[in-house]
Every structure is written in structure tokens, then in C-alpha cells.
Amino acid sequence: MVYETSYGTGLRPFSPDLNRGKWEKPTDYIFACLGLALKLDVFAASYWYFFELGILGILPYFVYMVIYLVPILVVHSFMGQFSSSGFISAFRVSPFFKGMGYVSAFLSISMLVYYSIFAAVPLLFMVNSFRPTLPWSCEGFESWHNVSSGQSTICNITKAFDENENETDYYSSVFHVPSVLYFENHFSNEIGYPEEEFELSWHLLGLFVLVWAMIAFIFYKFSETEKFGKFIRYMVIGTLALLLVCFLRFLFLPGALTGVNKYLTPEAEHLAMGSVSTFIIALQAFGAGWGTVIALSSFNGFKTNIMSFSWIISFGQVFIFILFGLVSFMLDHYFKEVSDATNYVLHDWLLFLSGASIISTMGWANLWTFIYYTMLLMAALIVMTTQIFTVLQSIFDEFEKLRERKQEVTFGLIGGLALCSFMFCTNHGISFFFALGSDALATHSLLHLLLILVVLWIYGRERFQRDIEFMLGQPFASWKVFIIRFIAPIILLICLLAGIGLSLVSHFSAVIIVISLILVWLPILAIPGFGLYYLFQSTGTFSDRCRRTCRPTDWYPVEMEHRQQYEEAVGNTEMTHQLFEVTEEVN
Structure with missing residues (x-):
């Protein structure tokens, strides 16, 4: 035996789940990772940080792709594919840091609690698109809007301009979008103001219940790995097809071509701005919850070429970002086309709320509303189901006894998430998720840094390079390892x-700070907590305990054929002197 086992450390032995399944097709892994780019809260909360920059703003993405995105994707994929386990059990590569897996699971669950709003809002517009007159159109707007509120909308923007045309001194007018007001009308109190009374929207609550019922049905029908991979494959293809159809139709909107032209020919100084802001875009490659790629890659065949797959995933994701960016630009420039320099259109949450009023001006408005929001709903379901799938599989990999009760655990988790998500059916909860989303930038960056420390420094450059070459059956250049260790x-x-700074700006109330501490920051303490726990579980001097808990335990391919080959490869190389020392200690 040339690797250390759990028996020598006092830890519970790892028991692999040989019935966890694999992707039906190798490309299902690619489609699942492409679906991670549909995490659309980056568009909702940070639109102006990215897409006002135009195509030059996305160009730094390709630089980041080389210096840290693809290399870190490879590390994540290596962790999952080599160990054939989720993001908790994969950290047997260094048990002291196994708390990272539990933190990842908790952060993923926290994200799922608030992310259901991105499915409920499209469902709201889809359900109401069957009405003969759309309630957020200029024709249907007057049937429910309180005219005495004094809110001017884009429906009367021309009239307001004509009234001010002969005046030499007039101030800029603010115009609201009917679809935004329609959403806000579900609350009698204003959204996002701490001084307002807490209020629950029963209409939104019903939509949340419907969203979670859809997710429960998906896991009832597609819980097996092969079926789930096939489901995600067709969902991603369908979502991108609908996105492309909407993009082509929106080209005929007033101001759309102007928006596309500005996107493709921005000013040169935007390149410098883009080099800073595109940090956040690149981090979206890893999904809404950290560790997702580790769990998804664990369903690959052992010899799957994760190097080429990582490049395909990165290029595919930037294509998705650009396509959504173009759609956003066209919708934005529609409002600029119908207004002028003296009128400002307050279009909040452009892709999800404001876009509905624009679509209502098109021919066959009901049909296009249904198509557009079906695309957004599918995108949200892809993100949520993928996240739940990886969390569940990671839990089953780590806790052997739960594998016998998969159905109960699955629907218990979905039910618990549904109950917790109801907080975001309130006027205050609607604004909370923007702040929670901004915390992900800091927490994900911290976990990536720790992962590089674990794999490339504690486990070691030589052993990492040896293992990945054994797994892929091809050389892994040293310069790639250098980039991961020093540049990334x-x-x-x-x-x-940047994430810490953004979080400080986003947390504008005591309630948001408390929620952020509980759901995001306190779980980070589990990393040193679990490390100390494993340290005291071990035996010997403090130095011996540290070495023993940081060394890999049960770190080998799960399949017996690859495991025997790995033992022979490790036994015949001089790069495993530490492993031989461990063998001597165990003996």
C-alpha cells in the first residue's frame, strides 16, 4: 500500500458509492458547466459594471481565461474526476481542510434560498401573458395603476415632452416603466426601504410554491445521473435557442441597432474599466455555489480530457455572456430611443422587469412575452437544479448511511429550501438577495485561494502533476503549474x-448585515473548526498531527483497475518519498 489510509489517522474510512452513475455522454459535463453561466443575478445586480463597457469590456475575459479561469477549472475538474466524489469527500486530499467542503455545501444552500426569485418573476409574467391585454402594456396599465400617485410612465413620455417643448427652463423628468410598477404593485408598501412595514405578497408566495413544485417534479423524474445529464443537456440547448430567437427579434426594436453598434464599437478607455470589472464575470464560470464543478466532473470517465473541456466551457460561457449583453444593450437603447436628454427612464432590473413593457409594444406581444420569460425561467431552473443535484450528491458521497434514503433526503432538502425561500416573497426580502449575491465574489475568491493552497502547495506541485498526468494519460506542462501556483x-x-469592498457597499441595513453574517460569513469559520477537530482526533506530537491531517488519505481512483495502475505508478516513481514515509509510519 503506497498511500495513507484512514485507519492510520483515526478518521472514518471513505466508502465510495459505486452506483452513483456517470454522464450518458461526455459532453453532458460541458452542457452542465455551460448552464452555470446562466446565473443571471450578475446581470440583475451589476449590469452597469459590465455591459456599458461594450465588447472591449469583455476582452479582458480572454486574458483572465488563460491566467486563472481555465487553470482553476482544471484544478476543480481534477479534484472531482480523480476522486469520483463531490466537493466534501474530495477534500480527503488534505483532511485538515475538509471544512471547505461543508462550507461549500452551506453556501450553495444559502444561494438556493434566495435564487428562486429568478424563477418566480419570469413565471409571474408567463402566467399573465395569457391575458387578452397585458397588464404592463400602456393599454392595460390604466386598469390597475393609481393615476393620483403622480408617477409618470413611458406611456405618456411624448405628451410630457410636448408640454415642456415651449418652455425654456425645465428640469429633467423621471419616467417609470409600467412592468416595474406592475411588479411593485404586488406590495402596498415600497420595496427595499427599512422603515417600511414588513409585508408578504401572497401572489408571489403562490409562484414560489409553483417553482419548488416544478423542481421537485424534475428530481422525481430525473434524479439518476444519466437522466439528469440528459435533462440538463436539452434544457441548456433549449434555453440558448430561445435566447438566440429573442435576440434576432429584438434587433427590430427601435434603438436596437444603435445599441448593438455601441456595444461593438465602444470608446477605447472602456478597455481599462473592463479589465477591472470582468473579474466578476470570470468567477461566474464556477456557478452559483462554490464546488459545483468539482461535483459535476466527478461523473466523468476517468480518462476524460478535462484540459480541452475547460477551454470549451470557458469559450462557451463567454458567448452566453456576450449574447445576454447584446440583449441588454438593445433593451437599454430602446428606452434611450423613446426619450431624450431631458427625460430619464427609471428601468430597474432590465432583463427581468423592464423588458416586459418593451415586449408589450411588439406584434404578437403575448407570444413573445411567453417565449422570452420561458427562456429566463429555464435558465433559473437549470442553475437551481444543477446546484441541488451537486449538493445532494456531495452529501451522499460523504455520508454512506444517507444513500439508502436518497428520496427522503432529496425531497426533504427541497421542502426545507422552499420554506426558507418564502422570506423573499416580502417587500424587504426582494432587496436582500442583491446584497447576498455580492458576498459570493469574496467568499468564492477566498475558497479558490485555499484550494490552490491545498492542491498546489500542501499536496504539492509534483504529486499534483503526477496525478493529473496519470489520469489524462498525457503530459501536463510545468508552466501551467506555475500559472496556477503563482499568477492565479x-x-x-x-x-x-474587490468582493469585500462590494459587500460593504451593498449592506445598507442592519438586517442585511445579520443575514449576511449568518448565511455567508459565519460558515467560513467551519474551515479552521474542522481542521482543529481532525487535529485533535489524531495522535502523536503536534507536529506529527499536523503532517498526518494534511496528508492525503484514501486518495486514489475509485475504480479498481485504475486504482491498481495508480498504486504501481506511485510505487515506481521517486516523487512519492513522503508517501513512503507514511507507509513506514503505518506499518
Whole structure:
């Protein structure tokens, strides 16, 4: 035996789940990772940070792709594919840091609690698109809007301009979008103001219940790995097809071509701005919850070429970002086309809320509303189901006894998430998720930094390079290892500082600070907590305990054929002197 086992450390032995399944097709892994780019809260909360920059703003993405995105994707994929386990059990590569897996699970669950709003809002517009007159159109707006409120909308923007045309001194007018007011009308109190009374929207609550019922049905029908991979494959293809159809139709909107032209020919100084803001875009490649790629890659065949797959995933995701960016630009420039320099249109949450009023001006408005919001709903369901799938599989990999009760655990988790998500059916909860989303930039950057520390420094460059070459059956250049060890951490450190700064700005009330501490920051303490727990579980001097808990335990391919080959490969190389030392200690 040339690797250390759990028996020598006092830890519970790892028991692999040989019935966890694999992807039906290798490309299902690619489609599942492409679906991670549909995490659309980056568009909702940070639109102006990215897409006002135009195509030059996305160009730095390709630089980041080389210096840290693809390399870190490879590390994540290596962790999952080599160990054939989720993001908890994969950290047997260094048990001291196994708390990272539990933190990842908790952060993923926290994200799922608030992310259901991105499915409920499209469902709201889809359900109401069957009405003969759309309630957020200029024709249907007057049937429910309180005219005495004094809110001017884009429906009377021309009239307001004509009234002010002969005046030499007039101020800029603010115009609201009917679809935004329609959403806000579900609450009698204003959204996002701490001084307002807490209020629950029963209409939104019903939509949340419907969303979670859809997710429960998906896991009832597609819980097996092969079926789930096939489901995600067709969902991603369908979502991108509908996105492309909407993009082509929106080209005929007033101001759309102007928006596309501005996107493709921005000013040169936007390149410098883009080099900073695109940090956040690149981090979206890893999904809404950290560790998702580790769990998804664990269903690959052992020899799957994760190097080429990582490049395909990165290019595919930037294509999705650009396509959504173009759609956003066209919708934005529609409002600029119908207004002028003296009128300002307050279009909040452009892709999800304001876009509905624009679509209502098109021919066959009901049909296009249904198509557009079906695309957004599918995107949200892809993100949520993928996240739940990876969390569940990671739990089953770690806790052997729960594998016998998969159905109860699955629907218990979905039910618990549904109950917790009802907080975001309130006027205050609607504004909370923007702040929670901003915390992800800091926490993800921190976890990436720790992952590089674990794999490339504690486990070691030589052993990492040896293992990945054994798994892929091809050389892994040393310059790639150099980038991961030295260049990527610098970029991630900058992302961490930017994320902390963004979180401080976003937390504008005591309630949001408390929620953020409970759901995001306190779980980070589990990393040193579990490390100390494993340290005291071990035996010997403090130095011996540290070495023993940081060394890999049960770290080998799960399949017996690959495991025997790995033992022979490790036994015949001089790069495993530490493993031989461990063998001597165990003996």
C-alpha cells in the first residue's frame, strides 16, 4: 500500500458509492458547466459594471481565461474526476481542510434560498401573458395603476415632452416603466426601504410554491445521473435557442441597432474599466455555489480530457455572456430611443422587469412575452437544479448511511429550501438577495485561494502533476503549474478585496448585515473548526498531527483497475518519498 489510509489517522474510512452513475455522454459535463453561466443575478445586480463597457469590456475575459479561469477549472475538474466524489469527500486530499467542503455545501444552500426569485418573476409574467391585454402594456396599465400617485410612465413620455417643448427652463423628468410598477404593485408598501412595514405578497408566495413544485417534479423524474445529464443537456440547448430567437427579434426594436453598434464599437478607455470589472464575470464560470464543478466532473470517465473541456466551457460561457449583453444593450437603447436628454427612464432590473413593457409594444406581444420569460425561467431552473443535484450528491458521497434514503433526503432538502425561500416573497426580502449575491465574489475568491493552497502547495506541485498526468494519460506542462501556483493567486487576491469592498457597499441595513453574517460569513469559520477537530482526533506530537491531517488519505481512483495502475505508478516513481514515509509510519 503506497498511500495513507484512514485507519492510520483515526478518521472514518471513505466508502465510495459505486452506483452513483456517470454522464450518458461526455459532453453532458460541458452542457452542465455551460448552464452555470446562466446565473443571471450578475446581470440583475451589476449590469452597469459590465455591459456599458461594450465588447472591449469583455476582452479582458480572454486574458483572465488563460491566467486563472481555465487553470482553476482544471484544478476543480481534477479534484472531482480523480476522486469520483463531490466537493466534501474530495477534500480527503488534505483532511485538515475538509471544512471547505461543508462550507461549500452551506453556501450553495444559502444561494438556493434566495435564487428562486429568478424563477418566480419570469413565471409571474408567463402566467399573465395569457391575458387578452397585458397588464404592463400602456393599454392595460390604466386598469390597475393609481393615476393620483403622480408617477409618470413611458406611456405618456411624448405628451410630457410636448408640454415642456415651449418652455425654456425645465428640469429633467423621471419616467417609470409600467412592468416595474406592475411588479411593485404586488406590495402596498415600497420595496427595499427599512422603515417600511414588513409585508408578504401572497401572489408571489403562490409562484414560489409553483417553482419548488416544478423542481421537485424534475428530481422525481430525473434524479439518476444519466437522466439528469440528459435533462440538463436539452434544457441548456433549449434555453440558448430561445435566447438566440429573442435576440434576432429584438434587433427590430427601435434603438436596437444603435445599441448593438455601441456595444461593438465602444470608446477605447472602456478597455481599462473592463479589465477591472470582468473579474466578476470570470468567477461566474464556477456557478452559483462554490464546488459545483468539482461535483459535476466527478461523473466523468476517468480518462476524460478535462484540459480541452475547460477551454470549451470557458469559450462557451463567454458567448452566453456576450449574447445576454447584446440583449441588454438593445433593451437599454430602446428606452434611450423613446426619450431624450431631458427625460430619464427609471428601468430597474432590465432583463427581468423592464423588458416586459418593451415586449408589450411588439406584434404578437403575448407570444413573445411567453417565449422570452420561458427562456429566463429555464435558465433559473437549470442553475437551481444543477446546484441541488451537486449538493445532494456531495452529501451522499460523504455520508454512506444517507444513500439508502436518497428520496427522503432529496425531497426533504427541497421542502426545507422552499420554506426558507418564502422570506423573499416580502417587500424587504426582494432587496436582500442583491446584497447576498455580492458576498459570493469574496467568499468564492477566498475558497479558490485555499484550494490552490491545498492542491498546489500542501499536496504539492509534483504529486499534483503526477496525478493529473496519470489520469489524462498525457503530459501536463510545468508552466501551467506555475500559472496556477503563482499568477492565479494574485488575481484571486484582487477579486477578494474587490468582493469585500462590494459587500460593504451593498449592506445598507442592519438586517442585511445579520443575514449576511449568518448565511455567508459565519460558515467560513467551519474551515479552521474542522481542521482543529481532525487535529485533535489524531495522535502523536503536534507536529506529527499536523503532517498526518494534511496528508492525503484514501486518495486514489475509485475504480479498481485504475486504482491498481495508480498504486504501481506511485510505487515506481521517486516523487512519492513522503508517501513512503507514511507507509513506514503505518506499518
